[in-house]
Amino acid sequence: KNQVEQSPQSLIILEGKNCTLQCNYTVSPFSNLRWYKQDTGRGPVSLTIMTFSENTKSNGRYTATLDADTKQSSLHITASQLSDSASYICVVSARTPGTASKLTFGTGTRLQVTL
């Protein structure tokens, strides 16, 4: 069964600090891994997408890593801002030839950035 697990479930950090969120997955056959940011009451917004051959990708203050051998990914947020407060969801896509890929969602990490 395809699964995506994230840790921690929730996290509180001070503004300006860095943090790292973790994602472990068992999805096969693997196509790509995405990190989304979801503000409360809004739809998810893509931060990064990585394929099998990519092991790091950055988007501003967000840097994602991927280890396809150990099936782990991390999302590192640098110099956090209050606006980073949101849920961060790790999503893994399986290869499904001929059809649009179905996504397996993690349960998310709820990040709160405080003053």
Add this chain to the structure above:
Amino acid sequence: GAVVSQHPSRVICKSGTSVKIECRSLDFQATTMFWYRQFPKQSLMLMATSNEGSKATYEQGVEKDKFLINHASLTLSTLTVTSAHPEDSSFYICSAPRQGSYEQYFGPGTRLTVT
């Protein structure tokens, strides 16, 4: 800017009535769209895959007669919640994959409250 829109963003309806939610891809054609439901503090759960020109594919446990999906054109899919009950109150989100890329864009979501 947004590439997938949803309408309405919020709707309150009485028990027993039907509610239609629209999902539009704004600058690309989407032969496939996905409908998700999200309960508070939980991740997105795939309800069904909407296919232009053919029947929708429903996930296990989702009643197709209760959640009617119509993919009317290459840019529009609708989800109709029929005979809504309070337990149908949830956050409904659609997504559309862009052909030729791994990107899958999510709509901003529709908050349904059934009283």
